[in-house]
Amino acid sequence: MPVSKKMVERLMLAFSVVTAASCSFAAGMQPATSVVLVSEEQGEYGMVVKNTDATASLLYTSLENIEEDPEKLLIVTPPVTRVEGGETQLVRFIVQSKTPLKHQRLMRVYFEGIPLSKSKIPNSVGVTIRQNLPVIISPKGLAVDSEPWKHLKIALCGDTLRVTNDSPYVVRLAQQGKLQPSGLLVAFPKSYVLPQSRLNLKLTAPSKANSVRIHPASVYGYAVKHYDAPLVACSL
Incomplete structure (x- = not known):
């Protein structure tokens, strides 16, 4: 039986409602910015991450190298910590390059919140949201270029x-x-x-x-x- 345009619209609407309901119970760790900018000259950078849930979660932070650049340039601390509902946590990125940088380098960072308690809402689905952000490390003396x-x-x-x-x-x-x-x-x-x-x-x-x-x-x-x-x- 052919599917009418009206039927497709109803299916899409139903999918949207289910998706919205699932996301309403998601554990959300929200970084303050969409990019982590680390200066070799300053030696470290602090990113504020907020637990947008009402209940406590564990914040897991991990760094990942891109395939073109395997060198481990940074360490992150704390890698795992408890963050109460509605509270924030400062995550530090510390430069550990053994030789001076000659140009900007690129990495990725993952922020993931794991809820510590189950939802009291019947038939709800717990979802963890994993934030994946770029990390740019700039060498000493490099001027900021907006373009x-x-x-x-x-x-x-x-x-x-x-x-x-x-x-x-x-x-x-x-x-x-x-x-x-x-x-x-x-x-x-x-x-x-x-x-x-x-x-x-x-x-x-x-x-x-x-x-x-x-x-x-x-x-x-x-x-x-x-x-x-x-x-x-x-x-x-």
């Missing part, structure tokens, strides 16, 4: 889009861009371009273009207005 994506050098070399970041800054952006004016989609493999790195992106079809429209994120993790990066000459 690091403008350092990208992008060239169209036949059917390959070559993206070079020879700056000391991590560039964070959406994983989809568009060649201009053709509108051909470009897929980035990650949501970041590391300092001193180059990406070679194969295009799905030949295209003429004079710029690439990307959708970057600010230093603090917020989406900003798109940026049309001009294409530079292709060189080996």
Whole structure:
């Protein structure tokens, strides 16, 4: 039997109600910001995390390296601690790099709250929310750049889009861009371009273009207005 548009809308509404009901009992550890910014010069950074639940939970904090950079640059303390309902906890990120940093480095941090008591509401479902945030570690003396994506050098070399970041800054952006004016989609493999790195992106079809429209994120993790990066000459 064919499914009518009205039936689909009813199913979607029912799914939304169930999802909302489940999330209302979620254990929520809410970090103060969406990015952790650590300065090598200061040696550490403190992030305030709030338990938005009414009851106590254990806050688990763990660091994870990205696959391109396995070096353990930070330690986090406390890795596990009890946080009462509605209260906050300061989590410290301490630099432990053995050699001075030459450019920004990228890691990830996970904040997860585990409820210490079961819900008294019948048939409720307990859900833990795991927050996953980027961690950017900046070397001593590096000035803050609010538009690091403008350092990208992008060239169209036949059917390959070559993206070079020879700056000391991590560039964070959406994983989809568009060649201009053709509108051909470009897929980035990650949501970041590391300092001193180059990406070679194969295009799905030949295209003429004079710029690439990307959708970057600010230093603090917020989406900003798109940026049309001009294409530079292709060189080996």
